[in-house]
Amino acid sequence: MNLFIRKEAYTGPVQAIVLDWAGTAVDFGCMAPAAVFVEVFREHGIDVTVQEARQFMGIEKKEHIRKICALETVKSAWQNAFGAHPGESDINALYNRTADMMVAAIVNHCDPIPAMMDAVETLRSSGIKIGSCTGYVREMMDVLVPGAGKKGYSPDAVFCSSDVPNGRPYPWMCYKNAIALGVYPMEAMVKVGDTIVDIQEGLNAGMWTVGIVESGNEMGLTPEDLEALPAGERARRVAAITQAFGQAGAHYVLKQPHDLPRVIRQINDRLAAGEQPMTR
Incomplete structure (x- = not known):
């Protein structure tokens, strides 16, 4: 292959995609992490709603704990229970418990x-x-990767938040993928995920971005619960998530991932015409 030298726009095809894990490639509805966050705080007598836990999904898990602890409702409840707002030692303790519980939960949530x-x-x-790439850390991926592999999903490269200095929305995991896969330039890659920070990560890396709606964290439902939604409510939720992804800068938003090959063909056409991700 001829090496692309950046003197003009890249007009070649898409060479790689980078998929998020929970809610995108495995664990329909991103069920495992949401349940764990709620339970960890409940063990400390603090009520955190599933919606509060889900709003930070996709970032590194310790930072996720820190953001939950910064919620006014959580700070107030912690003050009432322990006489102070949650400090760094509390965050460390919550994270350690989260890591243990997440590893145990992932075993049952690795279906592609x-x-x-x-x-x-x-x-x-x-x-x-x-x-x-993922907001999970390596000890969690040491469970998820072989579990998903036994069920038929083995990506060509796997990087997690503990492999880089900062997790999402920093682009470092995407750069690691590019190096491992031998892909250049970054506009020859497509980031696919189910959270706002997935989209931000891809944009920060200079990649095309695709948001997945119905299987992901933003919808937050099992396949059975999704099918049971009244048609009007399902359409309303899909529209709201689609709008949020669009406002975040996603180039494409898909209800389900079966349309992803068609989107890749469209991106190939846009690249061939000299269009780049940041020019939209």
């Missing part, structure tokens, strides 16, 4: 999302490499 697996198979058959 079928529509994404179909898309991955199609993209691989066309020569596209499959990278991945």
Whole structure:
């Protein structure tokens, strides 16, 4: 392959995608982490709603704990229970408990999302490499990666928040994927995820970005609960998430990932015409 030298716009095809894990490639609805955060705080007598826990999903897990602790409702409840706002020692203790519980929970939440697996198979058959990154840390991935592998999902590269100086929305995990996969330039890569920080991470890395709606954290439902939603309520939620991803800068937003190969073809056309991710 001829090395691209940045003297003009890259007009070649997409070479790789970088998938988030929970809610994008595995664990439909991103159920494992949300439940763990709620339970960890409940053990300390603090009520945290699923919605409060989910709003920070996708970032590194200790930072996630820190942001939950910064919520006014949590600070107030902690003050009432312990006489002070949560400090760094409290955050460390909460995180250590979260890490233990997350490892235990992940074992039961590593099923690949079928529509994404179909898309991955199609993209691989066309020569596209499959990278991945996550807000999980390495000890969690040491459980998730082999668990998902036994069920048919093994990306070509895996990086997590503990592999880099800072997790999302910093672009470092995407850069690690580019190096491991041997892909250059960054506009030849597409970031796919189910949270706002996934989109921000991809944009910060100079990549095309795709938001996944119905299987992800923002929807936050199992397949069964999603199907049970009244049609009007489902459409309302899809529209709200789609708008939020669009406002965050996503180039494409998909209800389900089966349309991802079509989107990649569209990006190829845009690249061939000289368009770049940041020019939209």
